Amino acid sequence: MTTHLPDESASAIPSSVIQVRGVRVHNLKNIDLDIPLNQLIAVCGVSGSGKTSLAFDTLYAEGQRRYLETLSPSARQYLNQLPKPDADQITRIPPAIALRQNTSQRHFSSRGLESTAGIESGIQHYLRLLFSASGQIFCPNCEIPIAPQTPETVLAFIKSLPTEIRYQICYPITLGEQSLSEIIQELKQQGLNRIILNHEEYQLSDDAAAVLAQADARDEEILVVLDRLTTRSIDEQRILESLEFAFSESSGQAILLVMEPLENQATGIPFSIGQQQILRFDFSADLSCPQCPLEFAQPEPQLFNFYSPGGACSHCGGAGTVPTTTGTNTIEICSHCHGSRLNPSALAVRVNGHNIDQLGQLPVQQIPDWLEQFSKGLSESEAQPLTPVIREIRDRLSLMIELGLGYLTLNRTRSTLSSGEIQRTSLTSLLSSNLVNTLYVLDEPSSGLHPADCHRVISVLQKLRQLNNTLLIVEHDAAFIRAAEHIIELGPEAGKAGGEVIFAGPLEALKTSEISPTGRFLNSTETAPLKTEPGQPASDWITLTNATRNNLQSITVRFPLRQLCVVTGISGSGKSSLLEQTLFPLLAAQLSATRSSQIDAGSVSLSGADQIDEVILLDHSLTGQNPRSIPATYLNLFDEIRSIFAQTPDAWLRNLSPGHFSFNSKSGGRCPVCKGTGKIEIDLQFLADLTMDCQECHGKRYQRELLDIKYRKLNIAEVLELTVDEAFPFFRGQSALQKKLKQLKDVGLGYLPLGQPLPTLSGGECQRLKLAAYLNTSSRNKTLFLMNEPTRGLHPLDIQYVLNCFNYLLAAGHSIILIEHNVDLIRAADHIIDLGPEAGAEGGCIVVTGTPAEVAAHPTSYTGMALNAKFS
Structure with missing residues (x-):
């Protein structure tokens, strides 16, 4: 079988390639390859031809193994067990990192808490560092800054009081193991002769007996009066000495009793001495509010982590929601943390006017301005230690925006993200490392992307390659293959009929190859005719009215039954919100309840469900997989x-x-x-x-x-x-x-x-496995199948298998609604619902509906442009 390998007889293998010889991993048939370094390389071929075996089980595994061998002996204690890939020789392979595309990625922590876009992108980690280093605590009740108090800060507060104000400096003590008589004796020896007990003031020299009579509770607070002063004249030295004594005697506490009412000043805590109403201000070397009894934890990174017991809301455990008492299957936002998942101490910390939850609710594209304002307010000494953290946050935000995710918020949970959003968020974490001379192995970076979004990811990959990295991508998407500088195709078929190198070389050579299925696919200039009429006219429809989930703009959508209906639009336009989070739960609720002609859930209504018997959502997960x-x-x-x-x-x-x-x-x-x-x-x-x-x-x-x-x-x-x-x-x-x-x-x-x-299956493979399970049943029910990107992971030549299954289901009287980005499958649709026009807040509208030909004729539809091959 002819391949485009370099001629080894002419000269030695250059040092700028990874030399692979005799690889026999899984179905690979003793293959030889020279893989150029510092290039963007696409590995393609029909599904099951050996792409993953080469990219992940050989190159990534060996690159990872060799990197770990460079670590210290204590770190390498297990590495003698790490097997080498079955190959004769692999040389000049750099350290490797990988991003796999499968459903086994952990969505939840060990405590069952769902991840967020901020965590997946790695930004949340650096925000925790920033808030712990530079955050200012504000009391949520009094709206005043909280900081550890010192005699100097208390003096500053006293100096802020109006003139002619009488006040007393005190400190608190409790009886503890001592008797009141013993404490009084010690106070007298120190020259102190006034205390406040049970809101009564006593002079120890005269009223000792009366004081003793009042002491009936061991835990009663006793205030020792150190000094009685007025703000008419400020003796700073005297005040500081009293405050220092108070802090030292009470383990960091001082109390100020203001004897006159204050206007236009902080109110303090109402307090009484006898019949006199006064104001009490508590100052602590710890983090407590001087005007109310709230205490706060010292800011540190884990305080802002709802995975950590030290940061999570104590009522919801960091979930943000709690089960309702009225039903077992419903939840509601936790009122204590308002869904933030964090405890009050974490929410009390602000940076540039926002706590970390409020910042996480902003669109990503607005956070750089917030970060710039914060940076400008720092002095040179403050900015220097924060520079690495700020740089990491800024770089990752820029990458998310460059990947088209600027509309997302960092608080968005992973389950609410579309597959394309998840893919690009994960890429943000992986590609923002700024490593050099590294082998990146990526599994279908096009996964979940509309053709209009592909250029964003390709641009980022090319920039990463310019840092002297080698990028090896397993891909089926034409745009990514065309962008590659070197292409490796495995085949010719799947399983034991594959595992051979049928092409290795540049794009132009691929197009002229007579044995390359991918080359024929890319080289074809004739597109399949666009469908102008559905295969079977729709007489029945399901109508969804006033859909508002996430970014859906109160849209009304009609879905045809007994047809292949495809919901399209760029990533983040609202497809998953429409199909998985709105249509499916409403249909499931109606079909399992009264089967009335219409169900109402708030302002959203649904009609036409009586025309089907059941609805099945085939998503990318497999229940109970292990x-x-x-x-x-x-x-x-x-x-x-x-x-x-x-x-x-x-x-x-x-x-x-x-x-x-x-x-x-x-x-x-x-x-x-x-x-x-x-x-x-x-x-x-x-x-x-x-x-x-x-x-x-x-x-x-x-x-x-x-x-x-x-x-x-x-x-x-x-x-x-x-x-x-x-x-x-x-x-x-x-x-x-x-x-x-x-x-x-x-x-x-x-x-x-x-x-x-x-757990090693891709999302598309999981969906098709589920579909096979349903094909194996003999149900006569009229079923509506909902699927999200069933072609993911399929070579263009394999898509016909899925279409054959769809035709079988439609012929049996079932209905199919898909979310899809694959142009070949979109061309085969009977009816298209195109959402957009953009993503996030600028999406959620219906751009155009109709046959593929009608969508292709629409001037502003991104899907129409893709059907017209304008993104190729």
Whole structure:
């Protein structure tokens, strides 16, 4: 098979390439490659051709392994267990970092708290540092700044009082282990002769007996009067000496009793001595308000972290919401923290007029101005230690804005972000590191992006490459492949029919390649004709009126039934808000309740739901997925496979039941070390966790006894390594099993190994796995399927598999509504709903609806421009 590898016979391999020889990871067939350094490289090929095996399981794994070998011996205590990729030689590979595109990324902390855009982008971490270093505490009741008090600050307060004001300087004590008589004796020895107890003032020399009679509570506060003064003349030395004595005797507390009412001054705490009403001001070396009893924690980074017990709201635990008492499935904003998720001490800290929650509610594009105003107000000595923090915040904000995320707020929870927003937010954290001479391995950076948004990410990748970095992107998107300086295509097909290098070289050579499917796709100048009429005219519609979720601008939308309807628009235009957060919950509520012709939820109303029997949302997640979940268990294939192995003669002789072939059961034959996962996780603490094959079972999941049992010359671990396409003929004669495998083939998952852990699947693969599960049922209900980007992770040649499934469902009388950015699928739609015109507050409107031809004719529709190939 012809490839465009450099001619090694002419000269030695140059030092500007990663030299890869004899790679046999997964389905890679002993491939050789020279990968240029300091370039943007696209790895493409049909789904299952070996792209991830090369990019992540070979290059990233080896780059990470070699970097870790440079660490100290204490940090490398586990590295002798880290396996090398199966390859003859890999040279000149730089340190590597990666961003995978799958649903196993942690959305929640160990305490079950959801992440935010600020956390995902890394900005929140630096804001915590800024607020802990420069924040000023303000009492929320009195609106006065709070700081640790000193004798000098109390003197300044006294000097701010009007003239002719009488006041007393006191300090508090409690009885503790001493008796009142002992305390009085000590005070007399110090020359102090006045105290206030139970709001009565006593002179110790005359009223000792009366004082003793009043002392009936051990915890009663006693105020010791140090000095009685007036503001007519200020004796600073005398005042400071009294205050210093007060602070030292009471562990940092002083009390000022103002004997006259104050006008246009801080009110203080009402207090009485006998019948006289006065004002009390408390001053503390700790952080407490002098006018009300509130105390505050010292600002430090964890105070602003709702994942930390020291920062989280004590009522909602940092969730921001609490379950209502009227229902088990509803929640409401926590009234104590107003949804901020933080405790009062954190919310009391302000920088440039905002607390950290208020700042997180601003659009990202407004925060640079706030940061600039703050920076201008700093002195040179104040600015110097903050310079690195401010620079990091500014750079990450700029990157988010450059990626088109300026409309987002940092407080937006991850579940409310679209897939494109999540992808770009994660890219912000990864790409803002400003590392040099590093290998970045990215899995589909185009994921979730409208064609109009792709140029933003490409521009950022190119800037990162200009810092002498090497960027290796696994991609199917034409715009990203065209932007690459070097292209590697694997194939020619999936699974064992793939794993070969069918092209390696520049774009122009790819276009002239006779064997490259990607080249043919990119080189095609003839576009498919735009659909002018739907395949089946819609006679029934579901109408959603006055949708206002997130940025939706009170829109009314009509969705056709028994057609392929596609909701489009640039990332952040409101597609997920419309489909997943508005239409689906309303339909689900109505279909599960009264089935009336209309349901009203506030101002939003829905009609037409009586024309369907059920609604199914196929999102990018898989319920209950864990490292032991695999496609074979998700579709109940594994039960039949285990029964087949249990019926073999060797299994009969050893009295093995189907349960013994389960790697989920403690009583089965699973490996006792990895407990059936085949993997061991290593916690490096200061770095991301490492995952490696279990050294006991070598990734096979089972004990040796179970691996001795074979069916058609393969043991059960080897069967789980088969792809769906390979398993289909292997299980000939097993009609029920083959039927389920056929559904997986039909949704384009023929390349998927039966035992691949579900957390490693992409979002698009998860959706298609769910779709296969529903295709396997024989429901006669009229079902509305809602899906979000089912083509994610698919090569253009594989999209036809999904379209065939959609046609099957439509022919059976079902209805389909998709969120999609893929132009090929949009072209196949019967009806398009295009949202926009922009993102965030400038989106949420209907730009145009109709057939692909009608959308393409619209002058301002970004989707129309994409259909006209103006973003190619």
